[in-house]
Amino acid sequence: MEDLSLILWRERELLETLLYRLEVEKLVLASGSSRWLATSAREVEQVLDALRETELVRAVAADEAAATIGMASNPSLRALAEAVDEPWRSILLDHREAFVNYMQEITAIAAANRELLTSGQMAARETLLGLTEGGSSTYSHDGSAVAHDPARRLVDQSI
Numbered sequence: 001m002e003d004l005s006l007i008l009w010r011e012r013e014l015l016e017t018l019l020y021r022l023e024v025e026k027l028v029l030a031s032g033s034s035r036w037l038a039t040s041a042r043e044v045e046q047v048l049d050a051l052r053e054t055e056l057v058r059a060v061a062a063d064e065a066a067a068t069i070g071m072a073s074n075p076s077l078r079a080l081a082e083a084v085d086e087p088w089r090s091i092l093l094d095h096r097e098a099f100v101n102y103m104q105e106i107t108a109i110a111a112a113n114r115e116l117l118t119s120g121q122m123a124a125r126e127t128l129l130g131l132t133e134g135g136s137s138t139y140s141h142d143g144s145a146v147a148h149d150p151a152r153r154l155v156d157q158s159i
Helices: 002-031 037-068 077-083 088-131
Strands: 137-139 145-147
Touching: 002 037, 002 088, 037 077, 077 088
Parallel strands: none
Antiparallel strands: 137 145
16 A cells, blocks of 8 residues: 555645646747747656656555455455555555546646637638738628638738
């Protein structure tokens, strides 16, 4: 159980780091500057890779812990906690609660980041459409594209 608990602590640290990296990504996205966006996204991916590796190690440790107490392989953390005595029961349930809380926070900030990315992508698209010869286009209430007068271009392309 001790090995499993140490791995769970490592996983919690990684989830905390992921939450931090997502917060940084959110700030970069909200700033409207794309200078650090690639770096921020790469840092999020690095933490996700480390989490994937740790999850594999945790699965092996959980199987070993389950085998020592006569449980089937691939137990849930809750099932494992309910099958052991104190203090391990409380320790494992504490880890589980922390994971649930981290996942709720991570899900919320990831959704906010996706929304910021979508808004930025739409703004960039509209800006680029305004720079083309065909003029910019928008959408009508029924979703069809509406082209505007090319004479209203933002850039004088005759120069």
